[in-house]
Amino acid sequence: MLDEVLEAFLVAGRERRLERWMEFVRIPSVSAQPEHADDCRRAAGWLADDLSVAGLEHVAVEETGGHPIVYGDWLGAGDAPTVIAYGHYDVQPADPLELWDTPPFEPIVRGDRMIGRGAEDNKSCVQMHVRAVEALLATRAGLPVNLKLVFEGEEESGSANLDAWLVENRGRLAADVAVISDTDFFEGNRPAICLGVRGLVGFEIDVRGPNRDLHSGAYGGAVQNPVNALCSIIAAFKESDGRIAVPGFYDDVVELGAEERAAMAALPFDEDVYRDSLGLSQLVGEEGYTTVERKTGRPTLDVNGIWGGYSGEGAKMIVPAEAHAKVSCRLVPDQDPGRVFERIRAFVADIAPPGVEVTMRAVTDGLPSSTPIDHPATRAAARAIEATFGVPPLYYRAGGSVPVTASFGDLLGLPVVLLGFAPPDSQAHAPNEFMDLNNFETGIRTIARCWDEMAVALA
């Protein structure tokens, strides 16, 4: 049962909320691209102002050595539990631009969607947290919990500075639980709580051959071609049954238990609908596992991008001087990103064709993690969802990576609840990203209710 005054406040403020959210999305805070560094800083400043407007205290744009962290808290709840909530204000690059139906940084509401780069991931949840605090502070004497908001600016580029900042500010960040809002609802936009996320290791393979592009007629046949060589390496990563061929890759993988596999099998998931929605004739993955298992409970190896030589119109017949690929592996407990990277590096060194120089460098990583279903904080979040969305949540594992889960869990020693609100088809990281407006509006109420529930559950 929601607070009626709170509800009236939220109903009255809907238009203004959408406006502010759109204003936030208009700032192209792409953390991976240096040309957007100023935009990231502008987004941080904008967000800090927004926190102050909402009534948070100790608001600060905190320097990290990279893009800053925006912090704000409300600590007036005395002995009540303390919650840290996390989101990020940076976004993915927008390209390929030509596949967007509308300009990525000119958000637009169409039907029940807000469309734009970051409209969902993760500016929606950041706004939901701020607006929930604002509504509670405006309609009550205060919050039911002590709340510390931490909004990062480098999540999409590997969170290089978050861990150091968390450790440095460990005292100030003392809490009873961390709530991270960067996960999805389940297929069909069903309210859900995520019990685990995959880790990741992202790396680049660079293959260098001749000291310049060579005429493929004059030199072809006499030298190793760096693109052909790179393709050989990438092809060797996988067996035809979908298993990753790198020796030792699976050594630390905790196999899915029978109970968890049964829970996954029970999830409402229509494989045909899923396949058709992707425009595919066939789903392909590791033999011996279901699609749900493959995309959440098993590790992967995917090329994220490859380039080398001529890609313009017509023909340019060269042996390219070099070739490059960005590759990433999603990892599951208890795989360690560093250890996996070293195994892949050793494998590549072993199989690299002669006549080219092959180097590898890690670009990003994150630990896998999981959260108990029966933790009081998880139960509290579940009650908040049921009270606002009208249905109990489903429980699932996420295929994606929220490395900060491990940061808050391992570094601050906190139980972590993954309470996200993204529709699973939001096209996060892809063109035409969107957020569902009902998820946004109801989610604000869920967050407010969650603080009420946690105040009781964690007391």
Next chain:
Amino acid sequence: MLDEVLEAFLVAGRERRLERWMEFVRIPSVSAQPEHADDCRRAAGWLADDLSVAGLEHVAVEETGGHPIVYGDWLGAGDAPTVIAYGHYDVQPADPLELWDTPPFEPIVRGDRMIGRGAEDNKSCVQMHVRAVEALLATRAGLPVNLKLVFEGEEESGSANLDAWLVENRGRLAADVAVISDTDFFEGNRPAICLGVRGLVGFEIDVRGPNRDLHSGAYGGAVQNPVNALCSIIAAFKESDGRIAVPGFYDDVVELGAEERAAMAALPFDEDVYRDSLGLSQLVGEEGYTTVERKTGRPTLDVNGIWGGYSGEGAKMIVPAEAHAKVSCRLVPDQDPGRVFERIRAFVADIAPPGVEVTMRAVTDGLPSSTPIDHPATRAAARAIEATFGVPPLYYRAGGSVPVTASFGDLLGLPVVLLGFAPPDSQAHAPNEFMDLNNFETGIRTIARCWDEMAVALA
């Protein structure tokens, strides 16, 4: 022995010649890129004017459906033999621009080199032919042969319209021999005549997966990755011994004879110098063949370019919607480009991984060809080289493709002499392309002398 008046004329005109050549190189006539279509037309107009200035007759910019052909002739030699000389005024794309030390279309003379895109390939030879005619007409009553100059504008993008134009104008193009000037001197810039060229077939492989880029966390593991799939296909093209694995690929290959292999082995070629000049630690190619054989007498398969997914800075962890590669094979007699393409297409269809759509389309092709060493026209060209460069030519096969060799040979039924003047390290098709000024200057004299020699040899 050179005509002294001719020599004096050439000595006096050196600066003006360099100026005109640079003016020609400044026109970015990149035939493969539609945005340069007007530049190609401008180059054709400029060249036609140049032919008129030189004293050629019937000068015309001839429409072809693509970039025009520039034609001019001088037919005042009565019963003397008739020669067709061929070159092309179009050039390769200039990218990657960042690897040029000077702007590609702002030619500059440095030491004994003219540097710029097309400075060598093939605007140097086009200018040499025009200047040779100009010098002969200015210093004598006329030419010793009837001469028909044909300068194409689509050689670097596949000569799509040349064959039709040759057939259509067969009557007007009646001749005794074709001289094609688009080949190289030998390693060490030694004067040489090319006795054969490789053919080629260039094609694109397009791999399409999901209907959009997918978040590699949310979807990775459940779908086939188009880049991984493309790499598997490309890796399958070659055995570890360097042989091409496509069934039937070698069926029509005429193996090198013992005599030709001996001639190749006798060529002055220092493998260590060659390897070091390319910045390589090791040369790699088909087992059982020497480097010279591999790069001129054996067929190849090289990826010229590959692209798919994210190639910007930082990480963007997606399963890309599609992946593409440009691939080309150099072919030797008697391989047929169309037949080879069909064999590759059948192989790709056979090995394509599930869960993606793979299509292939041919982009360009050209027949391989060879020319007898003992033809009177070859002997005449050899004498012209010895008279001007002071050494007899070496004889070699070129690894590159001059598909027009087959056009003139097969369509017009002419013996073809490949009389080119490019230094073998000219970086044609690559950044910092250059032409050697001595090759240019002496080559003009060689061409003039060649017409004298052919007037006698073919009488």
